[in-house]
Amino acid sequence: MEKNILVAYASKRGATAEIAEKIGEVVRQNGLQADVLPVNKVRDLTPYRAVVLGSAVYIGLWRRGAVKFLRENENRLSEIHVWLFSSGPTGSGDPLEITEGWCFPESLRPLIERIQPRDITCFGGKLDLKTMNFIEKMIINKVKAPVGDFRNWEAITKWAKNIGGSLFRRGD
Ligand SMILES: Cc1cc2nc3c(=O)[nH]c(=O)nc-3n(C[C@H](O)[C@H](O)[C@H](O)COP(=O)(O)O)c2cc1C
Structure with a gap:
């Protein structure tokens, strides 16, 4: 049987993996099959x-694995429906406001423009001092990034519902 959607993720400490699992769960609730x-x-x-x-x-x-995935699968990804998300900024409020509209590394722009994703967004991330090494703590201290879990499950759910919805609407 044809599988419907793949939710692939590149995560170092698990926060992005949990976002991907949530997207998979919402897509399945919309009656589609999803692998995460x-x-x-x-x-x-x-x-x-x-x-x-x-x-x-x-x-x-982006994590190296995600970039490799995009590069290696460019041809296939240009033929099917693709949605991309970054996860990272911490602090309250809309992550796209925190990043001033940034949602993917500029170096990926040519590749992403060839793939033509249906949407690209950026979700808030999670910073946990307990899981960071010394250098990571120094970086986070230096840029004064707020520590905590800033993943907005409501926003993630809404975005994932649109994915299922738009696939149904197009009937393909
Ligand atoms: C050393 C370090 C550098 C980071 N740099 C950025 C950054 O440039 N932009 C950003 O939005 N988030 C940045 N973050 C936040 C992470 O993206 C965030 O913690 C994310 O949720 C981690 O996801 P993961 O648990 O899936 O690895 C950084 C975090 C660390 C520890």
Whole structure:
């Protein structure tokens, strides 16, 4: 049977993985089939008619695995429906306001423009001092990034509902 949607993610500390799981759950509630996998576990895109790819952001960059996934699968991704998200900014309020509209690394723009995703967004992230190493703590201190869990499950759910909704609407 054709699988409907792949939700692939690149996460270092698990916060982005949990966002991906939530997206998969919402998509399934919309009656679609969804696999949720870390990017390095994805072997074949042919069973999927849509892909959601999310990456955690570290020092302005996507995780290497997410970039590799985009590059290696560019041809297939240009043929199917794709949604992208970054997860990272911390602090209260709309993450896209915190990042002043930034939602993916500029170096990926040409590749992303060729793939033509249906939407790209940025979700808030989670910073937990307990899981950070010394250097990471220094970076976070220096940029004064607020520590805590700023993932907005309502916004994530709303975005994921649109994915299922738009696939149904198009009837493909
Ligand atoms: C050293 C370090 C650098 C980070 N750099 C950024 C950044 O440039 N932009 C951003 O939005 N978030 C940044 N973050 C926040 C992470 O993206 C956020 O903690 C995210 O939720 C981590 O996801 P993960 O648990 O899936 O790895 C940084 C976090 C750390 C520890």
